Amino acid sequence: MEKKNAEIVIVGAGIGGVRAAQELAGKKGVHVTLIDRNNYQLFPPLLYQVSTATLATGEIAYPVRDFFRHVDNVDFRLGDVTGFDTENKVVQTNHGDVAYDELVIATGSTTNFFGNANVAKHAFPMKTMQEALDIRNQLISCLELADQEQDPARRKELLTFVCVGGGPTGVEEAGAISELIYKSMRSGYHHLDFSEVDIKLLEGTPRLLAMMPEKLSAETADLLRKKKVDVRLETMVTDYDGHTLTLKGGETIQTATVIWAAGVKASPVTAALGADYDRGGRIIVNKDLTVKGLPHVYAIGDSASFTEQPGARPLATVAPVAMKEGITCAQNILARLAGRDAEIFHYKDMGAMATIGRSSAVLSVGKIQAKGFLAWSAWLWVHLIRLAGTYANVSVALKWVLNYFNNARLGRIIVEH
């Protein structure tokens, strides 16, 4: 009699979940069900380029099923996970229950408004494809409305764009908005006074890009200021009503557009697991990536809080960590099924990079620090290589080349329901 395959359910087809499934693809003795509410894997590091009309949606999203076209033991299910029954080893979805022998939680993260309901209601988050498209529509609509607005105060509000959060997302978004407006759109508006445009980047701590050496943080701020971005450090947001942004200390900024890139937290569904969580809602995992108290449940990527040494900070919620954890978690599942010991996860930091616009980026890898064209080229290559799909690679490379020589952006259109 044939031995029944172990059923591995992976919740979340992001960078970690797909990588884990790829590691299990074609392996004997296991069958994988990959569940996601979207039919595509999103590549979040380039969402800001969709939001600023450089890239199309299909270029940073890859159909999940295409990863496993020729893989018989991996199946995809489109659905919303609503809960977990770890006693009976079942994942609950809007299309019924899915039983598992081993479960991998890879549900990623969502925007963290830190409990500020007003900001959550009026600011634009940028974690999903639709959110990136909403920002694109907003940026273009603001210029269109400003062009017809007679009231100077309202026009100023429409032309003020505030990014909150000085991490890579906020830095890249602010730089890209500057290029979109000053380089691509300016010549199309014959009567609009572009000196009324005001792009701001607000950061609560004393510097941008906390993971970078201080020197690069300072240079990033300089580069953004050269692009007419008003960089304001040690500036905390306390409230926003859709028109007035209030800062700690009482200062206010009139703006129709606040893009919130100030923090992330684990996707809410992880709370249904009943595990131990860190402050960001991430599941605290053991050295082998299993969840404390649930030996058949693993958590990876932005869902997991992994601490290398006692007292150290958990690993950052970035793509390389998710990818590496996806691999180790899959290997540990296979090892345990084969009666072998699980591996202890170890992560070697690969450094960090951020782009500030055409021809300019900052990069820090080990002892190497770079900025300018070289760092920018490195950024392009790394992101192009990580992006799933040969077609997307070719298409994105083409767009970047075209954009380099000319600032026209194909996607500068408003499509709304």
Add this chain to the structure above:
Amino acid sequence: MEKKNAEIVIVGAGIGGVRAAQELAGKKGVHVTLIDRNNYQLFPPLLYQVSTATLATGEIAYPVRDFFRHVDNVDFRLGDVTGFDTENKVVQTNHGDVAYDELVIATGSTTNFFGNANVAKHAFPMKTMQEALDIRNQLISCLELADQEQDPARRKELLTFVCVGGGPTGVEEAGAISELIYKSMRSGYHHLDFSEVDIKLLEGTPRLLAMMPEKLSAETADLLRKKKVDVRLETMVTDYDGHTLTLKGGETIQTATVIWAAGVKASPVTAALGADYDRGGRIIVNKDLTVKGLPHVYAIGDSASFTEQPGARPLATVAPVAMKEGITCAQNILARLAGRDAEIFHYKDMGAMATIGRSSAVLSVGKIQAKGFLAWSAWLWVHLIRLAGTYANVSVALKWVLNYFNNARLGRIIVEH
């Protein structure tokens, strides 16, 4: 004292409206205001490729302002036209009134459900970008839902796709759906039985592509049947409730997806003009493209009903007619302002073409009839050349080349609000 510029208002930035504005661009003595509810010019002949995930939205839509970046006398206004006051020479919009000396109506057409409210409610039209995206989401969602559906009847309903209307849109859409499902998506679904997929094309008259010679109509039906499209001629739809499509004679088809390409009518706003209309709601125009009784109002493209000879059929609602009328109308405006006589519009039919899928198309130009690879190549070139924007040309050409060698489609993702 300088003579005041004549104010030309063009309503609609489609193929005809933009062409008219381009003809007036840089001309002395005129200022143009181009109004549209969208900030882009749509290229409708390729909407079906957006709906079947081949092209991205930005590739068939060009920002209106970009046409007139370096043109001082043409301004764009984003807005909805709500009415016309021809007595006071004013166009009413949701952003206030716009005064004109000469008015051009170029508001295009919308889907004609011929008064069938049930069909209008449940079928998918395909005239706007959002409608094309809705169809794309629907096609992919149906396969995802079918993959999880245990009830065979409901699964069959999800896997039955009906296109209504045997004109170029219906023919091209049915062919493209066949390729999307059988060529691109099939390998991603390991458990779905693709023999359950049923793609139908229904046409009320005895043949497809009425503007083609009969031989090519018959060959088009053959080519579609080879692509597993069930072509049914002399088949009229009487009702649809979202599940059951009812045909004249009482036969029913269970289907979750009806794409309605059976007819168009003039955009409803033209009715506000108070002119003479044909059965399709199009404004009956004089030989010089002015509206009967309104010498300072012109209508062009799908808004206009132009009859070359008494008793003849009005010119077809196709891009080349709109383009040519845009040119003549602009020239007539300039001629009149200069005290010269207006020109009588004349249209020379350039023939017709339709594509049925990769490497196959039909073409009829004068005495030339062609089908197969040659016609397909001609179709590609003609559409590539007509498409606005060098970037879009390059990007679309690239996608078509990639698609030719491999059926993967970049845009096969579901993005919904």
